[in-house]
Amino acid sequence: MIQIFGTAKCKATRAAQRFFADRGIKVQLVELREKGLSKGELASVARAVGGVRALYDAESARVKERGLQHLGPSDARIAELLVDDPLLLRTPIVRDGTRACVGAAEATWKAFADAAKGG
Template sequence: MAMATEVQVFGTRSCNETKKALRFFKERRIKTHFVDLKERPASAGELKRFGQKFGWEALLDRDGKHFRGRGLHVAHVSEARIPTLLEDDPMLLVTPLVRSGNVLAIGWNEAQWRDFVKQAG
């Protein structure tokens, strides 16, 4: 499957994994479009694309400080509730979310990103 020559990276400037993703693509001269989730949340449609591929649970950062800070670690967060939570509060997402055309990856996933580069090449 051919991929677009541009990669979209959703994350925050303060996230180390997002910084690594941006550096990874920059070093390989892949054009990136960075979406800072603190400035502009991912659209419901964008989130749905990742949720359908990986399952909503995979997108929720249960280990993150923000999840704990909101007291969600003591609440039962059902899979059905996750899409709304993530739309309302993008800081609960596992980052980075990386998309190139229809090819998707979540979190630190260098093996998947290398496939992106190969397909672009």
């Protein structure tokens, strides 16, 4: 099943939900305000998207709120921060098994949708 990790307030997360709904594909929405990614999930998604830095939203209000914008944290520290505070993640994260993408990635969403319909 396709999972979308994001928040209800995030425009791109809503766009991802709408994308799959328009194609009649059921998804599981994981609201990051309620539940984050486990260390294992984070590692798996990071592998799929080219590393943990791709998941860290360095420009977000949350990063500024926490005073993290001036840090050049290591990948290990970023992974810790993302597990502890899922609102530091770039959204949406769309995951289909071991495959994943982050942000508004309609071409990848389409590939996931096509696989979901064919599978």
